[in-house]
Amino acid sequence: MHQDTICDLYLRLSLDRDGKTAIERQEADCRAWAERNGLTVRKVHIDRGRSGYKSVERKGFDSALAAVTAGVVGTLVVWKLDRLSRKGIGQVGQVLDDIEETGGRLVSVIDRVDTSNDSDRAVVAMLAELARTESKNLGTRVSHAKRYLRSKGQWIGGQPPYGLLVDPKTKKLTHDPQHAVYARLIADEALAGTSLVNIARMLNEYEVLSARGGQWNAASIMQLLRSPAFAGLMPETETVESDDGERKYKSRVFPYRDPETMDTVEIGEGIITVREREKIIRQLEARTFVHAGRRRPKPEGTALLTGLIFCGVPGCERRMHRVGNSYQCMARRAGNQCPGASALADRVDDYVVERFLAKLPALEPDDPLVVAIADRWVHRTDPETFAKRDAIKAEIDDEEARLADLEDARYVRGEFKGAAAVERYNRLAERLRERMDGLRADFAKLPMPSVDVSPMLDGELLREAWKASEDADRRGRLSLAIDRVKVSKGKRGQRFIPEQRVRIESAALDEDMTL
Template identity: 40%
Template sequence: MTSSTRRRSTPASSPETSAALYLRRSSRKDLGANRSLREQETECRALAARLGLDVVEVYEEQEGTGASMRSRKRRPKWEQALADLDAGDRFRTVIVWALDRADRRGADVLAGLLTRHAATGRRILGVDGTDTSDERQRLATIIRGEIAREEAENIAKRVTRTKRTRRADGRWLGGRPPFGLRVVEGRVEPDPDTAPVARRIADEVLSGRSLWSIAADLNAEEIPSPSGVVKGWRVNSLSQILRAPAFAGLQSVRERKPSGGWPAIADVYLDEETRRPVSVGVGVITPAERSRILAALESRTREDARDVRRGKREVRSLLGDVLRCASCGGRTSVSGSGARKSYRCAALATGRECAAPFTAPRDALESYVGERFLTTLSTLEPSDDLLVEVAARWVARVEPGALADRQEAEDAVAALDADLARARRLAVSGVLTEEEAAEEMSRLRRLRVEAVDRLAALPTPAIDVSPLLDLVQSREAWEGLPVDERRSLLPLAIHEIRVLRASGRGVRFRPDERVEIIWHA
């Protein structure tokens, strides 16, 4: 079921006597206390009728959308329901089946919600008895919200443990397998319908053909892409298929990025004891062929090259994260060799359409952007947040161990502060007896003192911004940084760089006329 909003077509009553329903179900497999959307709606409408409220809108969240902080998934219908409730021009009551079905982000989020509703006369009612406008329920609601948060965390941990076990056993973890494969009894095997095409793709890469030419042939022959679209083959889709560990019958694993997202391509999962790849079935290609294919792909890569030993990318271009084509807004790639390398609109390499794709000499463009970046830094006040952040990154480079130790110690103090706050709430609510609360609080305070002492004993690396205010010094420091570190610094100040197409063939590159730098506000 997809997210949807159903609005009543007949004239609504006043906002004070109107209500909206919010419905969300975690999973089709989660039975028991988890009601279907139709069951939830029936019970919510019954509550509205008992209270004399006219239901004017129904918000239905997509199935599987997480309500917890851990899931990091957006819930657009819940966000919309809360925004419309705050507006209050159509309704001032939202009815849910149970508050933890709507929000499991814990006491901090709920406390703000309750305070806002008490001040504005809005409310969330639950079939479970929740009433966010009732001051007498405030503490109990917060405690229930905290219990729901802990339950969500525990569920997530159990799921993680289950996946770890299934991964180590070589079982497919779920989702659609790579093109050319199907899942049978928890293991992958070649799909009779699509495996021949998948094998052809692999053979052509092994023979030296480029992904662009393979995609062009598949589109010309009108062979449906993995999504079923005719002429839908792209270089990126071919690359993802070939790089997927399961394509070679190998188990995969993904590590969440610091931003909260997930990488598009998974890594090969290694057994924790033997450090050898774990099989998840029979692939379209063999692991040995996969190694040859990856080597072939990497040898042709213009933008980046994979560092096999560390499992990270060795950055070859400075502007890849922020550079865009001014015509189509698309990302860019690097072409050419030696001193003649150029940035260009990626549409030229992937077969996408662009009305005015650009090319620009790499060295000249990077030099221009680097100089603009350093000049901007030199004009800032010493206390400016951007200067401090750039200087801190430099400290992290020259003293990574010291910063990591401090961060770990600070996290330990913060975690104990959170435990103390939670213990106080549980004591006030009566969940803990007076004796239990005294014992727990004493233990946590003792641990916090020890954590604070450990933090105090660690040296604080000095963050000196003065070199960044001197263009001569900053230029020397900039040139001494590896490309990947310079690349990570640019997005701190630059939102996007747009490059226009040259006015004519052979026209000299003038960055002040063709390059627009969009700075962060």
Template identity: 40%
Template sequence: MRRVWTDAGKSGYIRSVRRPGFDSALEALTAGEVGTLAVWKLDRLSRQGAGQVGTALDEIDAAGGRLFFLKDSLDSTVPGHRMVIVVVSEQARAESANTSLRVSAKKDMQRLEGKWLGGPRPWGYELDDDRHLRPHPTEAPLVRELCDRVLSGETLADIARDWNRRGVPTRKGGEVWRTSTMSLAIRSPVLAGLQPETLTRGNKGYHEPRVTAPFRHPDTGETVSLMAEGFAPIVSEGERQRLLEELASRYTRWGRGQGVPRRLPESLLGGGMVRCATCGRSASSFGNAYRCRKRFVDRDPCEGPLNVAIRTLDRYVKREWAYGLATFDPDSPILAAVADRWLAKNDPAPIREREELTAQLADLRARMASADDDYYVRGTLDGERHARITSAIAERIASTQARIAELPKPEADLGALLDPELSLPAIEGADVLEARALLRLAIKRVVVKPAPYHGARFDPKERMKLIWVGEPDPYENAPA
């Protein structure tokens, strides 16, 4: 024996699967490097039938080589064996075709029933005995935190750094979170408890990359839920649509992100909140300081790069947040914007019905957008079904909008926020996540100028400017 070729885990039936071991073995045989190729059993060589096996026999015969199948006792050099080899290869192909049909039919039925089709359970969920999903007791809160922080404007890189610093274990028990893992979880329809489907579109022989989209029932055109009875998904369809739009907008503005260092110190002002006044780029945390991303990450020139200690800037921003809120006029549009955020965070009872209806409206609009994509973009929905589905969704959207219009608008009590004696101790005593949430109620951006000279003390009045919620933000669509 001179060499062993294997294709572990590779299908010999699917034509699109590349089998380097198979190709190398035939190449060695036809090139004369080896005289005989011994195969354990014929169906281990190929399950594509007489087409592939017959071609291989012709090439091997022309090179003077020999194929020997151990369990079948078949030898390509023995008269009469060639016909048997071809017949047995067709039997192997037929067996694979029948098995594929049975498995496919079973999976089609399970897909319609909203059952998880196999493989590892999705992150954030656990499987019941019927293979339906339930929120995982420890992972689901992490997924919810991830989604909330992305929707609030934080980058995946900042969240990954924070989780690595906090020692949040990965799904497989590792220590390092990566942005790619988080991005895949957010983009999957399973996040919203929906049955996924992998689609491939082709055009004149050129295939676009595969995309994962919500599976639609062939009879109704509706998405299929994976959730067990009585359990809600971690996010709604509307929230998932907002997450996808948020990630898409970041890709348009900034491009793909970079890898995440394993450990970085705790910082308060993540998610692009801090901006360098000189170049307009965001600041990243390096060691114990916020530093201009353009200068210290991209290594591009910045005439006056931002460089300020994390603790110093965090301390002054907290104080300015507490005392700055108290200076606004009660009728200020800034306080009106803060009030809306305060209600959503701290006083949900009066607006619970409004939030539920708004979430329903977002879900309906997400379904409408998904149906349009299936018809206009992916081409997986015909015109008649598209018209029927969108007409029904449009009626529900109109009904939901009418119910929202009838609800009274709640009012927020900002007394605690407008009293620095209460708000400053609250934010200084909060952990990083809670402090970030409080800051983002009122502050969109922190713009910092460079120090006038090396070693100068930080003067917040001269070097720091806050952009409050409701104020024009020139950095809204600026690159990070």
């Protein structure tokens, strides 16, 4: 088969530090194995700084698995099985099933495991569970080390709050001579009752950069003021244990208490005192609420165009949210430097909805917008199939580009001269054509999901369905046809004219096409 002589490599490293197994070494060993076994490496998928134990997104892992399960390659090579996953046989077993279903195989170079051998599957199961146990034990050792450092009042790692530094000798917090004065200014303004937005605006106007070098906003100010370390107290992040035994960090940070005395532990100098921190937190809690573990501004409802509406001011184009009766630019509300577009929400909603309901029934079935709507809808119904189709299509495009370059090399650049060179060209070209034929055959075998968009093109049915829907479903319908709704800034005292200030960018490929 066309994919039997081609393989992909998957490389992963949780922390790319000295003393760790470098990505480069993994790739060298995997390529050497592929060469010894007569395989051509097609692509290298890499996840740097991504854990194989925690539930985190791994784009390299996803693309590697899609390639082998779609039949783009016949072999997936990893340096060691724990590079693939540290979640045990639960995840690894599913990966093996998916690979074997398409006739592929998984190879671990260091473990000397090849799943094309039936006996190796038991070895894979054992190694997978060993990797999971090792990660769990490592987490336990790290927890013990952190507990020891906390008992000594020493900083356990990470970036300290703005305005503070870690003393390299004592491992305790001390004032940053460059930023402590601004940190104290933030605290004084908060104690005086100044809103977080106005504090952020003041800092941005005077070009005082945040800890990460960007602009301040209300969220970053709140996070700083609520940090226990900002008051010289040892911080601790709340964690929860999932069903599979994995411990996950949540967003809430609180003062650490010694498990024996239950007293808070000092970590060095703070920008504010403990009493000042308590006062600031009381003020913040009066103006905010807790949702999904995060403290947010008081609720103001979910609007129809949430996630679709953006500020149309050039250079800003940040999201807008409904605040009271208006959609307002969140960059402006967060204290960033933007003049801030705003418009009456009901007027914008009515305009966008009427354009949507009137535009769709007027379209022909082959209109680019109808095609785009159908494409988005069908991708929502079966994302896994489309991941495989996309992987094969991308490989076909790459092989076509290689063949075109090969033909240019012979007929344009004249690089193949003489009988032996022409024979080599013919061999290479034939191999590429066979590869493309095999890929196209695999592509044709994959099902092509379809949807019936005709109800959206029937004006009466569309309006009836709209009236019977909730806002969440209405947003879903709008997002099939609309990419963005942009609202430009109006002039004070001037009547709101939607046609002049609202631009609806459709999902059609033509960027100039608006609803």
